[in-house]
Amino acid sequence: MNDDFREFIDELLNRTDVVQVISRYVPLKQKGNTHWGCCPFHHEKDPSFAVNQAKQFYHCFGCKESGNAITFVQKMESVDFIDAVRILAEAAHMEVPQFKGGKKSGYDPEKKKRLYELMKDAARHYHENLSLPQAEVARQYLEKRGIDAKLTVKFGLGYSLNGGEIIDFLTKKGYAKSEMKEVGIIEQRADSYYDVFYGRLIFPIIDNFRNVVAFGGRTLKADYEFAKYRNSSQTPIFDKSRNIYGINLLKKKKQRENFDSIIMTEGYMDVIALHKGGFDTAVASMGTALTPTQAKLLKNYADRVYISYDGDGAGQKATMRGLDILEGAGLSVRVVSLPEGMDPDDVIKKQGAAAYKKLLDEAETLTSFKIKTLKKAYDLTDSEGKAAFAKAAVDVIRRRPSAAEQEEYINLVQSLTGYSKHVLMKQAELLSQEEEAAIPPQPTAIKETRFSATDKAALCVLASLAYEKVYAEFMENSDFLPEAGAYRSVYEAIERYKNESGTVRIDSLFSLLDDEGAQLLHRIADYEFIDGDERREYLDCLRELETSRIKEEMDRLNASYAAAESEQKGRILKQIGVLSKRLKDINSGN
Numbered sequence: 001m002n003d004d005f006r007e008f009i010d011e012l013l014n015r016t017d018v019v020q021v022i023s024r025y026v027p028l029k030q031k032g033n034t035h036w037g038c039c040p041f042h043h044e045k046d047p048s049f050a051v052n053q054a055k056q057f058y059h060c061f062g063c064k065e066s067g068n069a070i071t072f073v074q075k076m077e078s079v080d081f082i083d084a085v086r087i088l089a090e091a092a093h094m095e096v097p098q099f100k101g102g103k104k105s106g107y108d109p110e111k112k113k114r115l116y117e118l119m120k121d122a123a124r125h126y127h128e129n130l131s132l133p134q135a136e137v138a139r140q141y142l143e144k145r146g147i148d149a150k151l152t153v154k155f156g157l158g159y160s161l162n163g164g165e166i167i168d169f170l171t172k173k174g175y176a177k178s179e180m181k182e183v184g185i186i187e188q189r190a191d192s193y194y195d196v197f198y199g200r201l202i203f204p205i206i207d208n209f210r211n212v213v214a215f216g217g218r219t220l221k222a223d224y225e226f227a228k229y230r231n232s233s234q235t236p237i238f239d240k241s242r243n244i245y246g247i248n249l250l251k252k253k254k255q256r257e258n259f260d261s262i263i264m265t266e267g268y269m270d271v272i273a274l275h276k277g278g279f280d281t282a283v284a285s286m287g288t289a290l291t292p293t294q295a296k297l298l299k300n301y302a303d304r305v306y307i308s309y310d311g312d313g314a315g316q317k318a319t320m321r322g323l324d325i326l327e328g329a330g331l332s333v334r335v336v337s338l339p340e341g342m343d344p345d346d347v348i349k350k351q352g353a354a355a356y357k358k359l360l361d362e363a364e365t366l367t368s369f370k371i372k373t374l375k376k377a378y379d380l381t382d383s384e385g386k387a388a389f390a391k392a393a394v395d396v397i398r399r400r401p402s403a404a405e406q407e408e409y410i411n412l413v414q415s416l417t418g419y420s421k422h423v424l425m426k427q428a429e430l431l432s433q434e435e436e437a438a439i440p441p442q443p444t445a446i447k448e449t450r451f452s453a454t455d456k457a458a459l460c461v462l463a464s465l466a467y468e469k470v471y472a473e474f475m476e477n478s479d480f481l482p483e484a485g486a487y488r489s490v491y492e493a494i495e496r497y498k499n500e501s502g503t504v505r506i507d508s509l510f511s512l513l514d515d516e517g518a519q520l521l522h523r524i525a526d527y528e529f530i531d532g533d534e535r536r537e538y539l540d541c542l543r544e545l546e547t548s549r550i551k552e553e554m555d556r557l558n559a560s561y562a563a564a565e566s567e568q569k570g571r572i573l574k575q576i577g578v579l580s581k582r583l584k585d586i587n588s589g590n
Contacts, residue, residue, distance in 0.1 A: 006501060006508070008097055009070075012085065013507050015092040018056045018069045025076050025255060038258055041065045041075060042303060052525070056507040059522045066522035068507040076300055077208060081511065087209075115183050115237050118175050119204075119212040122185060125169050126158025126202040126215075135159040137220050138201050146349065147272060154249070155272055158202035160217065163194035184214065184232040197230060203268040205232070205286070206248040208297065214238040216245075216268055216286070229267075231286065241291040244298070246271045246283035253280060254301050261304040263336075263360075264290075264322075265344055270308070273345035277353035282308075282344075290322030295329035306363055308336040310343045323366050334363035367409050370396050375416060390417050394427045454548040457541035458487045462520075463527035464538050465494050466504055471535040474498070480545050486516040490524070493517065543586050550579050550586075 019035050022028065028035040028051060039049035039060040048062040059066040065075070073084040082096075086109065089096050096109075129135050130152065138159040142152060151157075160166060170180055177193055180186045186193045200217030207213045214232035232238055244250075245268060253259065263282040265271055274282035281302070285294065298305055305326055326333045336359050338347060347356045364372070371393045378392075379385035390413060397409040410424050417424075451459075458481050464472035474495050478488040493512050498504050506525045510518050530537045554576055561572050 004097060008094075009085070009511065010501070010505055010508055012089055012092060012094060013056065013068060013070070013505070015094065016056075016069045016088050017053070018058060018072070018507075019051050019053045021069045021088070022051055022058060022072055039063060039065070040254070040300070055525050057510065057522065057525050059526070064519055066510070066518045068510040071510050071518070112237060115179065115235075116211045116213075118170065118173075118179055119183055119214075119237070121173055121175075122166060122170060123156055123158065123202075123204040123212045123215075125166060126160060126197075126204075127152075127156055129159045129161055129165075130157065132161070134161050141201060141220050145269065145273075145345075146276065151272055151276055154275070155268075156204045156206070156212075158204070160195050160197040160200055160202060163198040166195045167193055182235060183237065184235050200230065203245070205238070205243060205245055207243055208247045208251050210248050210251075211237070213243060214240075218268075240286060242293045242297075243286075244283045244294055245286050246275075247297065249275070250281060250283055250301055260302055261306060262298055262302045263306045263308050263344075264298070265308050266310060267343070270344045273348050274308075274356075277348045277356060279353075279356070285322070290325050292325055292329065295322075295326050295331065298326070299329045299331055303330075304332040304334065306334045306336050306360055308338065308344050308359075310338065323370070327366055333366040334360075335366065335369040336360060336363045367396060367400060367405070368412060371409060371412060371416075380417065386417050386419075390419055390424060391427055394424055398428055453544055454482055455485065457544035457548075458482055458485070459520075459523055459527060460529075460537060460541040461545065462487065462490055462494065463524045463529070464534070465491070465498075466506055466509075466521075466524050467527075468498075468504055469534060469538065471538055480542075480549060482545075482548075486513075486520045489513070490517050490520050547583065547586055550583050554579050554583075 019028065022035075022037070026037040026040050026049065028037040029047075030036075033052070033054055035051040035053060036047040037049050037051070038044050038047050039062055041060060042063040044062055049058065049060045051058045057066065057068050058072060067075075069088060070081065070084050073079070073087050074081060077084065077087065079087070086096055130138055142157070147157070167177065167180065167186055170185075171177070177186065181188065181193070185195065185197070187196050197215055197217035199221070200219050203216040203218070204212045205214040205216060214235070214237075216232070217230045219228055219230075231240075234240065250262065259281055261281060263274060263279055265274065265282055265284045267284055267286075271282045271284045274280075283298075307322065307326075323333055323335070338344065338359065342350075344356060347359065374392050374396070375389060378389035380389060393413045393416075394410075397406050397413070400406050400409065410421055413419070413424055414421055461472070461481070465474065478491045481487040481491055490509075490513065493509055494504055497509060497512070506521065509521055513521060557572050557576050557579075561569060564572055
């Protein structure tokens with residue numbers, strides 16, 4: 001980050017109130033100098049998410065997330081650093097300067113803004129078309145599917161009348177055909193252009209910034225000669241792997257209330273049908289395999305995802321592709337077993353919302369679903385097939401993080417194969433060490449941290465430097481600090497920022513550190529100095545750090561003494577003597 005851009009970031013944070021930013025996403029209540037709310041990064045009932053307005057940072061005492069306004073927008077909007085900066089800069093009426101190393105060289109925000117406006121105008125026009133006499137076929141289709149006016153407005157549904165009408169409308173609005181083609185609305189055939197969604201029911205695809213970025217279109221012809229659905233291809237404002245249908249409604253609901261689960265379906269109509277049935281956390285992957293970016297986006301809203309894909313073979317394969325990606329993002333995954341040949345819309349129409357709710361309640365865990373899917377690939381009436389299935393299933397089970405989970409699924413395999421628990425556990429032991437190493441590490445629960453006197457001393461020294469106390473000085477290097485715990489990396493970041501900017505901004509430092517460093521920086525930002533004698537506290541902490549370092553060195557020398565040669569032992573004893581004298585001097589106050 002160059003000096004000019006760092007100055008811009010400092011000015012942006014000066015103009016941005018972190019409480020106002022977070023309040024757009026999370027209801028906050030002020031208690032003293034701190035604003036409190038339920039953490040948006042993990043599900044909780046009692047508020048543990050603290051926002052410090054004076055120091056312009058947030059911290060969750062539950063999941064330990066910390067940061068400033070930029071990192072908050074990054075996590076909430078599932079965007080990278082520079083896009084979060086652009087979002088905040090737009091709200092602060094600031095222009096983002098060009099800088100080296102930017103992800104999007106040649107990025108033209110004005111052009112992108114114009115394309116968003118084009119798409120919004122197109123979506124509104126398609127929607128208005130639904131009220132015209134020529135759209136009778138679309139209205140009949142919606143009525144047949146049970147989609148009323150309220151749902152039509154909620155999802156912004158529309159209709160394309162013919163091949164040229166949208167082109168005429170957008171041209172009169174001042175848009176060029178090249179722009180319409182760039183966002184995927186029109187294509188060229190010979191010397192003329194045509195609307196690619198001609199004669200189709202229109203489903204606007206809206207991103208989590210509430211921008212219309214693409215369209216899906218469904219043909220309404222009974223004997224259609226082309227694909228039933230046509231979707232926008234990739235454009236400068238639309239990447240299918242980074243978007244989810246219905247995410248805008250999910251975000252709107254999140255701002256009103258907390259919820260703990262999301263339903264992931266395949267298609268537009270499934271989402272609309274589920275919303276109609278009262279399941280208003282339903283979204284769709286638009287028929288594609290889930291990506292890590294989509295999984296991360298979902299994780300911003302809830303901790304559990306119900307996969308509710310079609311009950312046919314294609315749907316099962318699509319389900320399997322997305323399971324590990326979702327779990328890898330830290331989501332708890334449940335798989336809804338739909339009746340063969342039915343989708344969520346069919347279930348609700350034919351059996352009612354209560355029947356679908358029952359399917360959700362009976363949804364299988366990811367591991368159970370994997371085991372039962374594996375079972376379909378083996379002939380369990382054959383001894384070799386049964387043994388091969390047991391081996392594959394046990395390998396899946398061994399990837400679970402807890403012994404209790406493993407035992408539960410071992411019991412499931414036992415019921416499917418008839419093998420004893422002892423045999424299945426033996427099978428698990430037969431997996432080689434190489435196979436063991438290949439198993440991905442599982443996330444571990446957050447443990448309460450107990451801080452030693454050395455940790456507390458390091459914290460005091462770093463806080464003194466970060467707050468630019470007159471008595472605090474930078475050392476020749478960071479070796480005087482504990483090696484573990486991010487102390488040294490945070491010290492080096494503070495020193496670098498001080499040298500380059502002439503001052504230290506704690507909220508700006510959040511953008512320079514990894515997660516471990518950011519958590520330590522939160523403790524620094526929240527540090528309370530001793531009233532009346534801060535300098536004495538600082539000097540005592542420096543002595544504690546030196547004492548700790550000397551003791552560690554003496555322990556190392558004592559450990560090496562036994563294995564040393566006679567000549568080396570003499571040198572070691574001399575070193576221990578020097579360190580012991582220094583320790584006595586420190587203890588006597590010298």
